[in-house]
Amino acid sequence: MSTASSSSVHPRAVLLGAQAGAVVLPVCDHYSGVEARMRKSLALQAEMAEEFGACVFDVTLDCEDGAPVGGEAEHAALVTELALAAAPDMRVGVRVHPVDHPSFAGDVITIAGRAGHRLSHLMVPKVESVEDVRVAVEALEAAGAEALPLHVLIESPLAVHHAFEIAAHPRVQSLSFGLMDFVSAHGGAIPADGMGAKGQFTHPLVVRAKLEIASAAHAYGKVPSHCVVTEFSDVDAMRAAAKKAANEFGYTRMWSIHPSQIRPILEAFAPEEGQIQIATKIIAAAAAAAWAPVSIDGTLHDRASYRHFWQVLERAHATGRALPSEAHAWFASSSS
Template identity: 75%
Template structure:
């Protein structure tokens, strides 16, 4: 029996599956806690349900970039093989970028899941980052990029098309600041970021660019990290309304609300399992389910529901779980 990934996924679907949460920390003590929390939740869920991104851009003190990079290298090297650890380096035009890439990518190529590059304005910045990877003998590492300006939004489709790019993230705070006061401060809030037209347009452009090229759109931060309702509401809107399949966390309290918001419901998992099982029994020919016609287009959707359930650590029925124990995992 063919695996659903062989049959269903193609040009109309994402070509990579990432954890739905990307957790950032830039201070050594918080980095250590983040890595420990990741290990604990891997035990709890049986899968790595969030990435840990160690931050050099905002985490490194001015003048202490080299020391901070060395500390990041030492911490990341301690992570287990099953952990997913990334590093955000400085922007390509920052004096520390080249040394960041040489030290971090050069020493951690086998340990990192990806490198995050901030303030990418055009595909030329991606090419420069790729060249730095190759110079560091880290040609296997994917790049994630931050879209943080009106120009970057304008170039999002071209950036997403680059084969080295795996995911685009929206940098809300810098995007608002890049407008020189034309967007009010409320545009950075948990509510305003979903209502201001320019911010909302940028989010939609980034999501669309990613889906056009089979990449992963990653939603921006919610700064009100002690407001559980605001966090949950923003995550749900990002997942259900704007087409995002991943979101940033900047505090441990935000990780579980993101997992919950991006996870399918039990009813969705049950329906998806039944439809995929029936489709497999019919060799992926069209079927009728609850009075509705289903074919490979809808099978693809329901398979992606199961993929998302697995990514968020949800319990899967045996008929679905077997696909994630197969060699194609």
């Protein structure tokens, strides 16, 4: 019997009862709204899933920016068909219009009503308060999509103020930061470079918003998702921004708006090989000790540190990293 199976209790059951780390999602959320790009995104998702042995990024089909004015209903029907046609083990979400937009109700009826069972999530933009979340939940329930997780976009100073209340709602699974609208909402008080790859990490109001959203998400065991980098042709800028989001701002997921951004995000959010080896060693020892405290290389570990190192392994798996043989049993199936 392998060390990984020496305890009958799976690490998730022991270590993730606390809110921290309760939700694990792919670290990259890729957005597209034009039909040709949506189809290419879904094809790329399937190709990379075969390459990595797991679905390593979400595809979110976009109605808010993707639907032509006057063609919202037709676009909703299109994304519904695309979602239904995706392979069952692929993660596909949809961004609908804001709750106060005339097309919101139609989006939900068409998309969630027909494909809610197939979607990984529904993204609701421009959420200002928990009341907007309630409106979205009521619409989903009326459409028969009672179990569909909600992802929300925080895009204004008022929304940032309410971030903790929004994150506390049980249907909310992830909070995303909408950088462009956030900067625009300040009426010119934040300069344009606050939307850039560098300025968004230095302007105090933008930095404060990012930290508030990340903190609110972690407070309730939800996933904070970092905003886009519009300079998609600058791979170095993209990689640097992703590393800052992951290592300095507490984000565990990030948006992609161009296929070239997906791999840099996966690389930036993936643990290093040394971290994976150490995490495997500690979790294997903990499992062998029935999750009692253990001493490894002169350092005492208990469930508090076990939780951290298990999250390292979860993130390694979510980013398609190779795991040591001792860890294979923990990820043998999604139902483990």
